[in-house]
Amino acid sequence: MVRAAGLPVPGPVAGMALLFLLMVARAPLPKALGDTADGMLKHLSLLFVPAGVGVVQNLNTLGDEGLRLVLVVVLATVIALAATALTFEYLARFMHVDENAADHDGRGTP
């Protein structure tokens, strides 16, 4: 489908959008589907292990610029994280929609 439409997204992202539309159209969510999705997302980390191992095997592609590349990655990630979260937080506060801040269930590090 993605190929047919020439969309710039991978198939799975289009699949997520489709499943979303499908479920919005026919709520409630089937329990089995919900359980399967929860199980998968709980162990999302596992799914990145093969790709991560591939990176270790390919670390030499970083070449002699390796250290500087890693520094840029870390610094740019800090900037992207901060810019996104601060924008979100201040707009939400400005528009008085941050009551959902109390909505998290408190698991993990606060």
Next chain:
Amino acid sequence: MSNFVQLWVYLSGQPLLWLTATLVAYVAADAIAGASKRHPLVNPVLIAVILVSSVLLLTGTEYPTYFAGAQFVHFLLGPATVALAVPLVRHLPQVRRTLVPMLVALVVGSLAAIVSAVLLAQAFGLDRASTLALAPKSSTAAIAMGIAEQTGADPALTAVLVILTGISGAIIVTPLMNALRLKNYAARGFAAGLASHGIGTARAFQVSPLAGTFAGIALGLNGLLTALLVPLVIKWLLG
């Protein structure tokens, strides 16, 4: 001992060995992360990758041999991405309420990720090839490699940088958000998914389902936006 060697010879011809090794490494890494009460520095992806890589190195196993087994895990990334729609539907009211902050944060964050990567690369004196490979680093690997093809960057280097970004973001997000005193888990999760795609999203789901939901949305939307913005930013900053 000879029995063990025979067993090893039999198993190493089978892709199941490396599938099992991946699962065992993950279970161990997840137990370590759990024992640390999900401390951000104790990242399960990083630990499992180090464990598996060490075993590959010690046994002299090539990556294609490993991947023949591990591909069954890798394949699940597709269905898992589709599964992100489930928490999205569950948290739909919160998502609706924060639609405007979310979309503005998407544009600001996506631009910040690309522009900061390109400018920092120039500031550190990196060559054009590395700069091009850094530009799409916050989008998910499949999209980043598509962008790399378009801009003439090396897809292998791009993939390495994407994964490094994911692991960095997953480790940095909690201490950074605490330092910024941000308590809105929707905002924290959205930032994790935007800046560090699926690995950041995996971290967000460990912290809270709400953070995970917003991370999943950010992962999808930023993939799309990065594909649109990278060619423009490159034209603008690199000519």
